[in-house]
Amino acid sequence: MTVLVFGGNGQVGQELLRALAPLGEVIATTRSGALPDGSACEVADFDQPGSLPALLDRLRPSRVVNAAACTAVDRAEQEPEAAYRANAQAPGVIARWCAARGAPLVHYSTDYVFDGRGTRPYLPGDATAPLGVYGRSKRDGEEAVRVAGGRHLIFRTAWVHAAHGHNFLRTMLRLGAERDELRVVADQIGTPTPAALIADATARALRHPGGLSGTWHLTASGQTSWHGFAEEIFRQALAAGMIERAPRVTPITTAEYPTPVRRPAYSRLDTSSLETDFGIELPDWRDGVGKVLRELAQR
Numbered sequence: 001m002t003v004l005v006f007g008g009n010g011q012v013g014q015e016l017l018r019a020l021a022p023l024g025e026v027i028a029t030t031r032s033g034a035l036p037d038g039s040a041c042e043v044a045d046f047d048q049p050g051s052l053p054a055l056l057d058r059l060r061p062s063r064v065v066n067a068a069a070c071t072a073v074d075r076a077e078q079e080p081e082a083a084y085r086a087n088a089q090a091p092g093v094i095a096r097w098c099a100a101r102g103a104p105l106v107h108y109s110t111d112y113v114f115d116g117r118g119t120r121p122y123l124p125g126d127a128t129a130p131l132g133v134y135g136r137s138k139r140d141g142e143e144a145v146r147v148a149g150g151r152h153l154i155f156r157t158a159w160v161h162a163a164h165g166h167n168f169l170r171t172m173l174r175l176g177a178e179r180d181e182l183r184v185v186a187d188q189i190g191t192p193t194p195a196a197l198i199a200d201a202t203a204r205a206l207r208h209p210g211g212l213s214g215t216w217h218l219t220a221s222g223q224t225s226w227h228g229f230a231e232e233i234f235r236q237a238l239a240a241g242m243i244e245r246a247p248r249v250t251p252i253t254t255a256e257y258p259t260p261v262r263r264p265a266y267s268r269l270d271t272s273s274l275e276t277d278f279g280i281e282l283p284d285w286r287d288g289v290g291k292v293l294r295e296l297a298q299r
């Protein structure tokens with residue numbers, strides 16, 4: 001099996017290179033042609049979707065995993081064309097190539113396809129209603145993958161964090177070392193999900209013999225607010241001796257922390273179909289916080 005991973009230097013992409021290695025040959029792409037450890041890899045630029053079929057023709061992967069995306073939620077409002085190119089057009093091009101060659105495609109999407117007005121965890125089939133350009137571009141990317149007509153596995157995930165990359169956990173640790181108090185939004189509910197869990201579940205799904213195609217929700221278990229997430233990060237970091245003191249974490253409302261684009265107030269995703277269809281157990285989100293902190297401590 002030859003697996004091509006787009007976005008090999010992102011949070012999920014880096015974990016995929018580890019998790020997919022036992023499946024066969026794994027080929028990574030990045031925009032620059034280099035991986036974070038400095039080694040060379042293939043170049044794929046989602047700003048040039050038309051360049052992707054030639055790359056795929058040359059590499060001829062038997063499986064494709066797309067972890068590349070324009071994930072800057074607020075910047076997408078200022079640069080909508082770039083967001084649509086990376087999140088919708090490029091996945092569509094890849095999906096059509098995969099459909100024509102019979103190569104299964106794994107593609108990731110987001111809880112931001114929902115408007116957050118729900119009162120129970122969102123099911124994969126619930127109506128989407130994104131609040132901004134990022135969510136709309138990701139929703140259009142999902143649709144482009146579906147209409148291409150090949151075997152696809154779309155995994156919607158949320159609140160991704162890892163010991164590397166740009167994420168809330170690392171930002172909290174950095175700010176917590178600089179300030180006595182952090183004010184963190186307490187009225188947005190979701191599920192922090194480690195990139196390693198997403199990658200491990202992807203490996204399991206690709207090994208699954210069923211040949212399933214469709215859309216699943218892939219997050220850790222449970223739910224919290226950004227404020228609860230921050231408190232847990234500092235609680236565990238303190239208990240592990242990674243920090244000497246934790247800042248005071250003050251709960252605030254979304255209205256007190258305005259951002260260019262509104263976030264869904266409630267975006268917990270129902271993962272039961274993923275657990276049933278692939279036999280995957282999803283640990284509590286607090287376990288993921290512990291694992292990521294341990295990895296950071298080892299560095």
Ligand SMILES: NC(=O)c1ccc[n+]([C@@H]2O[C@H](COP(=O)([O-])OP(=O)(O)OC[C@H]3O[C@@H](n4cnc5c(N)ncnc54)[C@H](OP(=O)(O)O)[C@@H]3O)[C@@H](O)[C@H]2O)c1
Nearest residue numbers: 007010011012031045046047068069071108110157158160
């Ligand atoms: N982060 C979250 O909280 C979150 C939440 C829900 C869903 N998701 C979804 O999960 C998937 C993985 O996200 P992640 O957190 O791993 O994202 P990430 O850490 O931001 O990584 C994104 C990757 O996409 C690449 N990329 C961005 N624009 C590109 C372009 N024009 N051409 C080629 N590559 C480009 C980046 O490369 P460069 O390093 O060169 O920029 C990077 O490798 C995405 O589909 C995302 O939408 C993420």
